Amino acid sequence: xxxxxxxxxxxxxxxxxxxxxxxxxxxxxxxxxxxxxxxxxxxxxxxxxxxxxxxxxxxxxxxxxxxxxxxxxxxxxxxxxxxxxxxxxxxxxxxxxxxxxxxxxxxxxxxxxxxxxxxxxxxxxxxxxxxxxxxxxxxxxxxxxxxxxxxxxxxxxxxxxxxxxxxxxxxxxxxxxxxxxxxxxxxxxxxxxxxxxxxxxxxxxxxxxxxxxxxxxxxxxxxxxxxxxxxxxxxxxxxxxxxxxxxxxxxxxxxxxxxxxxxxxxxxxxxxxxxxxxxxxxxxxxxxxxxxxxxxxxxxxxxxxxxxxxxxxxxxxxxxxxxxxxxxxx
Amino acid sequence: xxxxxxxxxxxxxxxxxxxxxxxxxxxxxxxxxxxxxxxxxxxxxxxxxxxxxxxxxxxxxxxxxxxxxxxxxxxxxxxxxxxxxxxxxxxxxxxxx
Amino acid sequence: xxxxxxxxxxxxxxxxxxxxxxxxxxxxxxxxxxxxxxxxxxxxxxxxxxxxxxxxxxxxxxxxxxxxxxxxxxxxxxxxxxxxxxxxxxxxxxxxxxxxxxxxxxxxxxxxxxxxxxxxxxxxxxxxxxxxxxxxxxxxxxxxxxxxxxxxxxxxxxxxxxxxxxxxxxxxxxxxxxxxxxxxxxxxxxxxxxxxxxxxxxxxxxxxxxxxxxxxxxxxxxxxxxxxxxxxxxxxxxxxxxxxxxxxxxxxxxxxxxxxxxxxxxxxxxxxxxxxxxxxxxxxxxxxxxxxxxxxxxxxxxxxxxxxxxxxxxxxxxxxxxxxxxxxxxxxxxxxxxxxxxxxxxxxxxxxxxxxxxxxxxxxxxxxxxxxxxxxxxxxxxxxxxxxxxxxxxxxxxxxxxxxxxxxxxxxxxxxxxxxxxxxxxxxxxxxxxxxxxxxxxxxxxxxxxxxxxxxxxxxxxxxxxxxxxxxxxxxxxxxxxxxxxxxxxxxxxxxxxxxxxxx
Numbered sequence: 001x002x003x004x005x006x007x008x009x010x011x012x013x014x015x016x017x018x019x020x021x022x023x024x025x026x027x028x029x030x031x032x033x034x035x036x037x038x039x040x041x042x043x044x045x046x047x048x049x050x051x052x053x054x055x056x057x058x059x060x061x062x063x064x065x066x067x068x069x070x071x072x073x074x075x076x077x078x079x080x081x082x083x084x085x086x087x088x089x090x091x092x093x094x095x096x097x098x099x100x101x102x103x104x105x106x107x108x109x110x111x112x113x114x115x116x117x118x119x120x121x122x123x124x125x126x127x128x129x130x131x132x133x134x135x136x137x138x139x140x141x142x143x144x145x146x147x148x149x150x151x152x153x154x155x156x157x158x159x160x161x162x163x164x165x166x167x168x169x170x171x172x173x174x175x176x177x178x179x180x181x182x183x184x185x186x187x188x189x190x191x192x193x194x195x196x197x198x199x200x201x202x203x204x205x206x207x208x209x210x211x212x213x214x215x216x217x218x219x220x221x222x223x224x225x226x227x228x229x230x231x232x233x234x235x236x237x238x239x240x241x242x243x244x245x246x247x248x249x250x251x252x253x254x255x256x257x258x259x260x261x262x263x264x265x266x267x268x269x270x271x272x273x274x275x276x277x278x279x280x281x282x283x284x285x286x287x288x289x290x291x292x293x294x295x296x297x298x299x300x301x302x303x304x305x306x307x308x309x310x311x312x313x314x315x316x317x318x319x320x321x322x323x324x325x326x327x328x329x330x
Numbered sequence: 331x332x333x334x335x336x337x338x339x340x341x342x343x344x345x346x347x348x349x350x351x352x353x354x355x356x357x358x359x360x361x362x363x364x365x366x367x368x369x370x371x372x373x374x375x376x377x378x379x380x381x382x383x384x385x386x387x388x389x390x391x392x393x394x395x396x397x398x399x400x401x402x403x404x405x406x407x408x409x410x411x412x413x414x415x416x417x418x419x420x421x422x423x424x425x426x427x
Numbered sequence: 428x429x430x431x432x433x434x435x436x437x438x439x440x441x442x443x444x445x446x447x448x449x450x451x452x453x454x455x456x457x458x459x460x461x462x463x464x465x466x467x468x469x470x471x472x473x474x475x476x477x478x479x480x481x482x483x484x485x486x487x488x489x490x491x492x493x494x495x496x497x498x499x500x501x502x503x504x505x506x507x508x509x510x511x512x513x514x515x516x517x518x519x520x521x522x523x524x525x526x527x528x529x530x531x532x533x534x535x536x537x538x539x540x541x542x543x544x545x546x547x548x549x550x551x552x553x554x555x556x557x558x559x560x561x562x563x564x565x566x567x568x569x570x571x572x573x574x575x576x577x578x579x580x581x582x583x584x585x586x587x588x589x590x591x592x593x594x595x596x597x598x599x600x601x602x603x604x605x606x607x608x609x610x611x612x613x614x615x616x617x618x619x620x621x622x623x624x625x626x627x628x629x630x631x632x633x634x635x636x637x638x639x640x641x642x643x644x645x646x647x648x649x650x651x652x653x654x655x656x657x658x659x660x661x662x663x664x665x666x667x668x669x670x671x672x673x674x675x676x677x678x679x680x681x682x683x684x685x686x687x688x689x690x691x692x693x694x695x696x697x698x699x700x701x702x703x704x705x706x707x708x709x710x711x712x713x714x715x716x717x718x719x720x721x722x723x724x725x726x727x728x729x730x731x732x733x734x735x736x737x738x739x740x741x742x743x744x745x746x747x748x749x750x751x752x753x754x755x756x757x758x759x760x761x762x763x764x765x766x767x768x769x770x771x772x773x774x775x776x777x778x779x780x781x782x783x784x785x786x787x788x789x790x791x792x793x794x795x796x797x798x799x800x801x802x803x804x805x806x807x808x809x810x811x812x813x814x815x816x817x818x819x820x821x822x823x824x825x826x827x828x829x830x831x832x833x834x835x836x837x838x839x840x841x842x843x844x845x846x847x848x849x850x851x852x853x854x855x856x857x858x859x860x861x862x863x864x865x866x867x868x869x870x871x872x873x874x875x876x877x878x879x880x881x882x883x884x885x886x887x888x889x890x891x892x893x894x895x896x897x898x899x900x901x902x903x904x905x906x907x908x909x910x911x912x913x914x915x916x917x918x919x920x921x922x923x924x925x926x927x928x929x930x931x
Binding site: 016019034036039042049081090093128132152162163164166194200205 | 433437440441442443445446447450451452453455458460463464482483484486488490491492494495497498508511531534535537538539541542544545546548553554557560561564565567568569571572574578579580581582584585586587588589591592593596601602605606608609610611669764807871872874875876900928
């Protein structure tokens with residue numbers, strides 16, 4: 001017996017929304033990333049000037065000094081929209097769960113030397129505050145930025161940093177027998193330990209940056225490139241005998257870093273390529289903030305790795321190289 | 331004046347054990363069926379007990395899983411490891427903090 | 428040592444609280460420049476009760492699961508051409524109104540909660556606001572992805588984003604959110620977090636989605652209810668915010684009361700569009716606006732304001748007027764759109780006899796007396812070839828921006844007009860509620876981008892209707908006018924004829 005499926009001819013009148021078709025070409029079908037991103041931010045005919053900042057409209061390209069003819073040029077190579085972002089992070093987080101279970105079952109925290117534990121308490125746990133600072137900055141870029149192509153991935157990044165702050169918190173709870181004592185201690189270190197003060201100052205200075213794209217460069221290029229990379233990527237030796245344990249428990253961070261930098265690098269590259277004026281401005285920003293990040297990180301590098309600050313220099317050089325790869329002149 | 335605490339769920343398989351647990355533990359609860367959803371109302375409060383849901387579900391149940399099936403609510407919400415509630419009572423049915 | 432399992436509350440506290448710190452290299456007031464000008468006094472941010480306690484790992488897990496289910500339905504709907512299974516071709520107009528009017532508001536909420544999620548000083552409310560910012564982006568994108576399939580077949584959807592910034596009636600929801608977005612972070616939280624999400628959102632989503640379910644639109648039901656499952660978190664945030672502000676300082680009460688009054692009335696006016704959708708646009712109506720108002724405002728709002736009375740907060744001013752208007756507002760709004768159908772991006776129609784009987788049953792006090800005669804008269808005129816169009820541009824209310832078509836409280840045969848003088852100009856309002864809002868912030872509301880004024884000032888493409896439709900990117904003869912005779916209707920009839928053939 002054959003089953004005959006009779007379907008009505010359903011030739012669509014149009015393949016996608018008008019604003020998407022004008023970008024990708026008439027008659028082409030659009031991806032969900034394109035439909036969920038292009039032109040969804042209001043651009044004109046606003047009703048009221050913000051009470052808190054009447055010199056600008058709520059959505060206003062003048063909130064940064066870089067100029068784009070079209071803020072939907074700096075697209076996300078990962079093509080994240082909400083669903084694919086969350087599914088990606090849920091998958092990454094399954095590994096986190098497995099790794100924490102592994103560490104708990106084998107009591108890896110109890111097997112560390114006191115020296116390794118001290119290193120983690122002093123140089124890893126305070127990072128929860130740096131992630132929280134990054135979360136504030138990426139949220140600021142979401143609220144203040146222009147064009148969904150950048151502002152949507154920025155709130156995803158803010159969620160990532162909150163998630164990573166919480167992973168660090170879990171490491172602390174694993175170490176201190178779920179009392180939270182280690183987290184209180186780490187906050188003390190963040191506030192008072194001289195090794196961290198340059199980084200805390202750099203972070204607090206970033207909180208008052210009003211130019212949102214400048215803030216984007218400070219956070220994604222300098223802070224991510226110099227400080228997070230120093231600790232997560234180049235800091236293995238600092239964890240002594242706990243090296244494997246920390247590699248295991250911070251797996252999410254290395255996955256995140258390679259994922260996010262594909263986006264943030266592409267954004268900087270595209271915006272810098274827009275004009276000589278943009279390139280010059282971003283180059284100057286990058287040069288200054290990478291330099292400031294290296295200065296701020298040198299004491300931490302010296303205290304954490306006992307390298308007299310060489311690690312900070314190396315992280316800075318790697319970041320400068322990355323920046324040059326994006327078309328910046330440093 | 332009447333103060334109805336209220337929870338609205340999807341009308342689906344995932345919600346069914348939770349709805350049954352509410353009916354079992356909250357005498358006087360009123361059920362309003364709408365297309366696709368079920369609204370449960372009760373004077374003062376509604377409490378969902380983890381153990382009652384687990385009896386019906388046959389597996390461990392985390393009260394936070396309610397976020398997958400809950401559509402709307404009225405009342406002050408409270409949640410911990412053993413229960414989830416909405417209430418207009420002060421203090422609420424189990425302790426906060 | 429063995430790790431004892433932490434309770435939910437303790438675990439959440441460790442994972443979230445204490446992430447922030449008192450800055451010392453930059454003054455806190457410079458790091459948080461926007462949270463003091465509104466006059467709200469916070470003595471102790473740590474007294475904030477976390478309304479829900481989702482850590483990011485759980486958030487990702489739950490949201491990914493919801494999204495997998497939702498997109499499976501969206502895909503299946505498209506593959507099976509589910510749009511042919513809706514109750515009637517008219518139903519698609521509900522989605523047009525939704526995507527042009529409501530989805531862009533989700534976007535504004537997304538950006539607004541990012542503002543609150545950065546600029547409130549306490550870590551607890553900031554984390555909750557950030558999650559809501561993520562959720563609101565979700566709602567926008569899932570709505571676009573669901574309605575995308577309808578856009579392939581039906582008119583009036585394709586230019587939703589362009590239209591939202593320009594079309595006259597879309598300035599009603601747009602100005603509502605512009606108003607909230609241009610306020611400080613506390614007013615934003617009361618406006619959107621409390622008044623809209625807690626008090627009014629059920630009136631938007633639950634009836635809308637039940638209507639979709641009843642009219643065979645499974646993909647919209649799925650996104651709607653899936654979005655609503657985030658809404659319970661949002662409602663909890665809204666109620667926590669208001670309790671927190673009222674508990675922190677007695678001086679906050681008059682400020683919060685003023686905002687509750689304002690945003691209740693603003694929201695009530697915006698929801699008039701939903702009222703019309705429920706009563707007139709659903710081919711198979713599911714519940715009347717009046718019934719929805721009874722359940723979701725009178726009952727639920729009553730319980731809420733009874734609870735908040737312990738702080739000295741009273742129910743919103745003019746709630747009684749809004750309740751009385753529930754008898755009228757849908758009929759008056761649909762009549763406005765019927766008259767101006769040539770300038771709207773969805774179709775209108777006169778309710779058929781069966782639908783009018785339903786309206787008589789649901790509105791025994793008002794429909795037969797005031798509104799049925801009008802529809803019957805316009806029906807007769809249309810039959811005689813004199814379909815009624817109103818070709819004069821309407822006067823708009825300076826606050827809510829709806830054409831001045833609403834009637835006096837207690838007198839449904841007299842149009843209500845109010846006015847105020849400000850800096851030598853006269854401003855016009857549809858109601859006492861809208862006039863009060865203007866009078867409290869005249870500098871703000873004098874700025875309103877009123878679509879009719881803008882047309883007259885030459886800012887909307889020209890002086891004629893074709894010029895303005897062109898500026899709107901509204902396809903004349905396809906997107907606008909009556910459903911009967913529209914390309915949508917023709918297509919729908921072809922599908923129905925094909926179905927009959929297939930059945931034979």
